[in-house]
Structures are given as structure tokens and as C-alpha cells.
Amino acid sequence: MAVKSTLRDRRRLQTSREIQRAALLLALRHGYDQVTTEMIATEAGVSQRTFFNYYLNKDAAIIGTAPCFDEDTVAWFRASSGPLLADLLQALRHLLTASDLDRGTSQLIDRLLGRSPELLPIFYGSLKRLRDQIADLAVIRLGEDARPDAELLAEAMSHALADTFRIWANDDAMSADRIVDVAAAKLQVLRGYLAQT
Amino acid sequence: MAVKSTLRDRRRLQTSREIQRAALLLALRHGYDQVTTEMIATEAGVSQRTFFNYYLNKDAAIIGTAPCFDEDTVAWFRASSGPLLADLLQALRHLLTASDLDRGTSQLIDRLLGRSPELLPIFYGSLKRLRDQIADLAVIRLGEDARPDAELLAEAMSHALADTFRIWANDDAMSADRIVDVAAAKLQVLRGYLAQT
């Protein structure tokens, strides 16, 4: 299906970005817990009620919504028969090339995480949907019995990805293509630690 | 320093347990988001204000507070020079033998997590302090530069531990001593997945 782009859709996208931008700037200026949803709404030029129409809660407005796999990628994974980890990483590559990341916003998020570490759980939590999807894909290969282990793998992968995301945000020389490669390297470091028995 | 056990301390412990028990039973009966802090307070026989003196928020009352390393364990780790993973697991063994776990409460938590999966992030989040401590210990060995990797390792370990905790809660034949061993086995499964390149 083609991407519809009516006036309404463009406005919607722009408003959601303005709200997030307002939230980030206010949080950087005054500190996260000194910012109220009403301040964010006013700064973004909407009512508080509209703010909650766009974001379920204050956290979501700050960190934003992480992307997740589309149907094509899931279908590709089902059809592929490579090694589990390699295929999962490949699926993530599809994902990251599809979603165009905004380095400016990412930098603001990264700076805010440095200043307000209490937001870190929320940041990692924002990847929940992606993490669940990774676990679902892994379960396809491993079987339903291995779901807890699949979730452990998904947790490690999404954590490594989130770390790499912050590295990318602050390194203009790094292209988005390399995010998954760097994350994969982090996972191999982890494997090294787990081998030291 | 000896464990002081005045009337005040015993009451405090008992009240905190009564509040948690009330929170768990009410959440199991009515569903987590149908339970208010006032209901919990009333059920536990205290005022709502006292409820918030014991727990910072509703989540903390439900899931409770996870234990964390004592100074002795940290000192032992600093002095030891075994392989990193082995020493971290040994520190966790110290921790678990020190804190006497209540299987009854753990079962209630486990049942609630099954019924209200939206609480899972809160459950894993409750191990935040322990996770930070594990990362701190790992950083002692790996150096400050490796902190992100140490945190990734700590995340995997605490996740595996949390999973194993739920297994233990439902298996009366399993002694608490074995929790760390089973968690370690889970980490080796993870290592296997990470090796499949």
C-alpha cells in the first residue's frame, strides 16, 4: 500500500514532532521532573488534552516511539534459514534502513539521558515492542518452550542496540548502516564475558 | 553491627509485609489497575499517607524491594581474582543465602505477573539496584571504559536471575541454593545463541 500523505497526516506528524521537541528542550532546560505536561502542551502550541491524544504519557513524549518490524521483514525472517543471530541482525538492518532516524532529536535525547539518569529505564523500556518482536522471531526458530531464553536474547540485543544508538547520535562520522554492526560487536564482547568460567 | 530488634523495628517489618500482602491479594482479585493506593492502605489497616511512607509508589508495594549486596560481599569480590563471571555468580550466591526469600509472597508475585503482563517491566525494573551493583563490580575488573559492556552483562545476569526466581517460586522441590546455578545455565544458553554467527 502506498504512503498516503494528506494535509491531515502531515499535520499530525508535525504536531507529534513539535510536542516531542518541546518536551526535550524543556526537560533539558528545567530538569525532567520540573516540566509538567501543561508546560509541554503550551510550548508546543496545543492544549493539554491534545498532548494526551498524541502521547499516552509524559515519558512517551520525551523518549518518543521506537520503530518496529514491518510485515515484509517478518516474512523474510520466516523464509530465511541462516544462523539465528545472523538473521535477527539482518532483520534489524532492514528495520534501521527503513526508518529514517533523526540525529538531531537523538542527540537531544542522549544529552537528556546524561543529565537525568533516572530516565534510562524509560529509554530502554521504549524498546519494549521491538524487544517483544525480536523474542517472537527467535521463538519461531527455537520453539515456544524456549520463550524465556528467547526473551533473554532479545533483551541483550535491544540493550546493545540502544547503547549503539547513543554512540551513533554523537558521532556524525558514523552512518546509520553501521549501528547494527557495532551492536553485534558488543554482543560478541558479552559472549566473551560469558565464556570466562 | 548486630541486628537490632526493637518493637519498633519488628512492627515496621510487619507493616511493610502486610501492605505488600494486601496489595498483591487485591491486585490478584480485582486486577492491578483497578486497585487504588487507598484500597491497599485500608486493607492493610493504615492510612494512605502511611502507605506512602513505606513505599515510594504503588509499583514498589506490589513487587517489593529486591535485595542488594552487603559490604562484605563487595569486599570479598575485590579481594578475589577468579574469572569475572564465576566471581559475580559467587557474589550472587552470598546474596541469596543472606536474604531469606519468602516463597509464598514470590508465588503471589509470579501469579500476578502471569495475569497482568504489563507489570513485567516493573518486575525487572525492581532489580535495578542489584543490576547497578553487578555492573559496578564488573567495572572494578574491566575498567571504567568498559562500563556500557559491564551494564550489558549485568542486564543479562539480572534478567536470567529474575526468570530463575519465578521458576523457584513455583517449584517447591527446588532449594534457594540452586537459583544461581540455574541462572548460570541460562546464561550459557545465551552464550550459545550469541555464538551462532
Add this chain to the structure above:
DNA sequence: GCACAGTAATGCATACTGTGCAATATTTGC
């Protein structure tokens, strides 16, 4: 261009969470 259907924005009322503060009650150490 126009009317109508669908969608979005807003105001208002309301329930609930969480905190600060002051008053009261209880425990502890002497």
C-alpha cells in the same frame, strides 16, 4: 463550489498518584 461524514482539537469534570507540612500518638532510652 457545497453539503455531509469523518476526524481532530478543546474544555470541563473527575479519579487517582504522590508530596509537604503540621498535629498527634507511640516508642525508646534514661
Add this chain to the structure above:
DNA sequence: GCAAATATTGCACAGTATGCATTACTGTGC
């Protein structure tokens, strides 16, 4: 017992989040 320390409570209040009704706007068919 008495005074200091600590715990409990009520009350007021700011903030988060939701439901509902109203109003404004956009897309579509004619």
C-alpha cells in the same frame, strides 16, 4: 515517668491521565 526520637495521620495541593460532550476542521462525493 519523662523527654527525645520516631511513626502515624489528616489535610491541602500539584500533577497525571481519562471520559465525555462540544466545536472546528479536513476529505469526499456530487
